[in-house]
Amino acid sequence: MNQKFANRILEIYKPGDIVMIHDYHLLLLPSMLRQRVPHMYIAFFLHIPFPSSEFLRCLPRRRDVLGGVLGANLIGFQSYSYSRHFVSCCTRILGFPSDTSGVEAYGVKVTVGVFPIGIDAAAVEKLAFDGEVIDNQVTELRKIYEGKKIIVGRDRLDSVRGVAQKLMAFERFLEMYPEWVDKAVLIQVTSPTSAEEEKEDSGNKIANKVAELVAKINGLYGSLSFSPVQHYPQYLSQEEYLALLRAADIGLITSVRDGMNTTSLEYVVCQRDDHGPLIISEFSGTAGILKDAIHINPWDLSGVAQSINYALTMSEDNKSAMHTSLYHHVTTRNVQTWINSLVKRLLAVLGSHNAAISTPLLDKAALLTRYRAANKRLFMFDYDGTLTPIVTDPAAAIPGERLLRTLKALASDPRNAVWIISGRDQEFLSQHLGQIPELGFSAEHGSFMRHPRARDWENLAETFDMGWQKEVFDCFQKYTERTPGSFIERKRCALTWHYRPSDPVLGAHMARECQKELEKTVGKTWDVEVMTGKANLEVRPTFINKGEIAKRLVASYGQETGQPPEFTLCLGDDFTDEDMFRALNSSALAPDHVFTVTVGASSKMTLAHWHLLEPSDVISSLALLNGGDSDVADLGALAVVEGKIPDQMPGVTIPDEVPGGKL
Template identity: 55%
Template structure:
C-alpha cells in the first residue's frame, strides 16, 4: 500500500504543474539503444568511446515513453543486450571486461539509463527459456510442447526468478521517494511484488503488451499463483483490451480466490487497479517516414511491377499466431470462389524471421505458396509473392501506400502496428483494412472489416467485398480509422496510463479511506488503561478465509498471542464469531481465560466458566425447515456448494463453486429467501464472504457487544476487530455506545477503501496477530 506522504508528494507535483521534478523509472527488458564501441584509446590510460544506436523494434513503446519527457524526468532500467563494435559486429560477451562494463555504464547513466549485464546462462534461461518457451506460447493460447523436460523447465523458472530479482535490486538502488516505477511486459512479472516487499510505499505500474489468456488456459501454468501474485504487487495493471483485463481479473478470482470488482483486485489489503489502455503508434514518426523522399520512387516501381493489378499486402512475423497459413488458405479460397479476380489480384506477403522460428512452419508456407501459384498462376501471372526477410523501411512504407487492401489474419495478437501504419499510409488511396477479430486492435478499429481467420470462405468474401467497395464508402471508413489512429497515439497511451496511476494513488474520495492502524497510539492507550475489553472475530480476522470451513485451524502464533493477552488480569478477551461452539472450543479451548460468543451471539461462554449459555432457548426454530428446503434446492444446482447447519442458524457456502456462477446463484437464492421467508418469519439473511446465512433477527454480534459493555462497565479501553458485514454490527454498537471516541478502536481487516464503520484497518490477519503479539511487549 502506498503511503499518504508519497501520494501527496506525487499529486501535489501534478496539481502544481511541477511534474518534471518527479521521475518515472521505466523498466523494460531491453534498454532503448544498442551500444556501439567506436574505439579504444590506450594512452595515457585505457578509455572507451561509445555511441548509441536506436534499437530495432519496440519503437512504439519507446516513442510513448519518450513523450513523457515534457512532464517528467525519465529514467530507464533494462538489459544492455548485444554490444556492437564499430563495424556493427557483436562483441563476444566473454571478451567484455569489467572496465569496459563500467565505462559503458557511466556512458549510459549520462543518458538516464541504468543497464543490467546478465550472464549468458541467465539471459538464456530467462528470455529464450521461460519467456519464449513457456509464457509467450501460453499468453497466445498455445499449450507448449517444447518444454517436456521438467528439469529444464525448473531451470528456466529459477533463471526467470533470478533475473527478475536482478532487475528489482537495480530499481531499489536508484529509487528515490516520489518516483513512479513503470514495469513493462511479461518478462518482468515478478518484479512488482519483489519491489513491493523492498519498497512498501513505492508507486508501481505494470503494463502487459501481450494478450492475456482466460483462466481455462492460464491455469495450465505450473507457476500460475507465483506469476499472478507477482503482478499484483503493482498499484495499477494495464492491458491492451478490455477482454485481457477481464481475463486477468477472472484468473485472480478462480485461481487465487481473491475478491474482485470489474476494475480491481483486493490484494493484501489494497485494491489493485485494473485498466484498459489501447496502445497506438507514433503518428508523427510514421507520417515523416511515409513522406520520405526515398519512398515515392519505390512506390512508382511497385506500381509498374504490378500494373493493372489489385494489390493485397500482408506483413507478419513468421510464427504460428500471426495466421499467415490461414491467410494463404483464405486467399486460395478467394481465387477459387471468385474466378473473375484471377489474374487481376496479387497477394504480396512479407514475413520477417520470428524470435522462435519454426522450420516446419516455413516449409509448410513454401509448399502452400507453390500450390496456389501452380494452381492459379501462369507464365505471365503469379498470384502470391512471398518475401521472407527484413525489408528496407522505405520499401515497407511504399508497399503499404500502394496497396489496395491490408490483410491481417492473426489468430492471436496483442498490438498489431502494421494495421495502424497501413491506415496512416492510405490517406490518398483509402484502401480497406481486413482485420482479424483476434487482434488486440480489433476493439479499437471498428471501421475495419472484421474476419475470423479460421473461416476461409468468410475471409474470401471479405476480400471480394473490399475490392468492390464504392469509393465514397472506402473514404468514409478510412476517415473513421484515421481519426482513431491519430487520436489514440503512443504518446496519449503513455500519458493516460500515468495519469490513471496517479488517480489510483490519490483516491479522490478521501472520506471513504480508512487509515492504517496507528499502533504506537494504540499501544499508548493500551498501556494507560486499567481495564481492557478485547473483541475478535475469527474467520478472516484471526485466520485467513479458506475454501473449506473446517480447514481454518489457528496457527501457533495466534494461540500464543491470545494466551499472552488473557494472562494479563486487566484484560477481558473474547472471540465473537459466527462459528458453532464445537469448532471454537476445539480450536481455541486450550487458551485459558478466553471468552466465547458463538453463532453470532446465540451462545455465550464466560472466561471463568466451562458451561455454554444458550440464549436461543425460548426462540422458535421451526423456520429452519423452510430455509433448509430452499438451500437444498440451490445446492443441487450449484456444484461445489454445501449447507452448514448450526444450532441457531443455517449457512449456504459457495466458495468452492465457480466464482461467477456461485455469485449469481447466491443472488437468486437471496431474492428467493427475501420473498418467501423474510416477510413471514423473524429471521434475517446475512451476505458474507462466499456464503449466505439465515439467523434470528434478535441475535447478532452487535447485541453481544452491548451485553459485554454492560458486564464490563469499568472498561476504559475497547479493541474490536472484524472483517465482514456481520462484524459491522459490533462496530455500530461501539459507535452508538456512551464510550468516548478515544476509548475504543474498531479495526477492519482489508483494503483501506472498503466500506466500513471501523475507524482503522490492517491488511491481513497476519498483521493483526503481529500487533497482538506486540501489545504486551
C-alpha cells in the same frame, strides 16, 4: 533477469519517480520493486494478449506470475478481453476479489485499465508521402502489377500471426471467385524469426508449411508469366515497406492471436489518398479500436474469402467513409495519446489513494499505554478472518499454537475479560478453544453464550420460532446443486451457504441470485435477515447479532465491577462485526478507552476507528500487550504496509502528495 532490472532501477530511483514496466519479459519485476520500496509508483503495460484462466493455470508458476504483476499500482492492457482474462485469473487462481476496475490484492486495490496503443502517425505519414524515393517505388509497384488488385500482408513468421490461414483463405478466394484469377495478387512479407522463436520451431515447420501453401496456390492458379502469391521471407527497408502499403488495394491481417498490430495502423495512414479497405482478424488486439474495418475470423476460410471479394468490389463512397473513420482514429489516438492516458490514469489512481478517507493503522503506542493504565479490560474478538486467515474449507481454520498461547496469556490476567464472538457453532468453539477455560464464547453470531469457566451454554434464541429453516434449507439446497463445490452449514439458530470452494465467479453470481430469492420469500414472511459474508450467505433471526452481545457484555461487566471497562478492544473483519463497532461507538464508554479495529485494507468501509491488515498482525498486537514478541516491540504504528506481498522487506515512507518525479 527481472532481479537485475530491479537492482538497476533501485540504483537510480528517487522517491516520487514513476516506474513504467513493459511486457511479458518483466512480469515479476513489479513485485520485486514493491518488496524493496513499498510505496513506489509503478505502472505495468502488457503488449501481448493475456490468456484465460484455463490456459494460465497450466503454468506451474502461475501464482508467481500473477503475484508479480500485482505489485504494480496500475496494470494496462491492449484490449478489454485481455484485462478481463487477467482479472478472472486473479480471482480464480489466487482467490482475490475483483471487478472490472481492478483486483483487491494484499490489502490494496490494484487498478486494471485498457489503453489501446497507437503509432506515431504524423511521423509515418511524413515518411510515406514526403519523399520522391517512395513515390517512385509506388509507381514502380503499380506498373509491375498493372491491371491487378494488390493485397498486402506483413507478418512475423510465428504460430500466432496466421500466415498459413491467410494463404489458405486466399486459395479459397480464388476457388470461390474464379473471375479474380490473374486479376488479384497477394504480396506477403514475412519477417525472419528471432532466435527465441527459432528454438520453438527448430524444425522450421511453420516456414515449410507456408512454402508449401505458396507453391500449391501458384501451381493451381499461376502461369509462366504470373504467380498470384508473391512471398518475400525477408526484411524490407522502411521505404520499401511504406511504398508497399501505399500501393496496396487491400490490407489483410489474419492473426489468430495478437497484441498491437502496427501494420494495420500504418496501412490506414498510408492509404490517406487511395482509401484501400482494411480486413483485420477479430483476434487482433487492434481490432477493438478499428471498429469500421472489415472484421474476419481467420479460421473461417470461406468467410475471409467473401470479405476479400467484398473489399475488392466496394464502392468508392463506402471505401471513403470507412477510411475517414479509421484515419481519424489512428491519427488522433496516437502513441503520445496512449502514453499520456496511461500516465494520467496512474496519477489519478495515486491521487485517489492519497485522498481517500482511510481507516488509520492501529497505533500500538496508544493501545499499550491505555492497556497498562487500565485495571478492568474487556476484549471481544471475531474468529475467522480475524484470529485466523480465511481458508477454502472452514473446517481447516483451526487455531495455531501461537494464537492459543497468546489467548491463554491474555485471558489468564484477572484484570482481563476475553470473549470470542463468532459465527461458528458451539461444537467448533468448544473443540478448538475450549481448552482455555478463562475464555468466554458467543456462538452463531450471538445465539449462544458461554461464560468463562462455565460448562453450559445459554440459548438466547430459545423462544424464537425456527420454522423458517426448512424453507431456507430447500433454497440453499437448490443453489448447492447448481454450484459445484458449495455446501450448507446447518447451525441451531442459523443456516449458512458456503461457496468458497466453488468457481469464484459462478459462486458470486449464484449468491446474488440466492440472496434475491430469499429476501423476496422468507425475508418478508419471517423475522429473519439474509447476511452476506466472505464467500457465504447466512440466514438468521434479526434480533441476533454481535452488536447485542457487545452491549450485553459492556453492561454486565459494569454491573459486576461497579464501573465500566477502562480498556475495550474489539476486533473483527467482516460485515457482521460492524454491529459490534456500532454498539461500542454509541455506548457510554469513554471514546479514548475503546479501540475498534477492523482487519483488512484501510480503504474498506467500516465503523471501526483503526485497522490491521491481516490476522498475523492481530496476534502480534495481542502478544505485545502480553509483553511478548520482541520483533514488534517498537512503539510506532504497527509495521504493516498495505500492498505488500509475502516476505517483503521494510521500505520507505510514502510522500504526502504525488510529486513531480521523473518518468
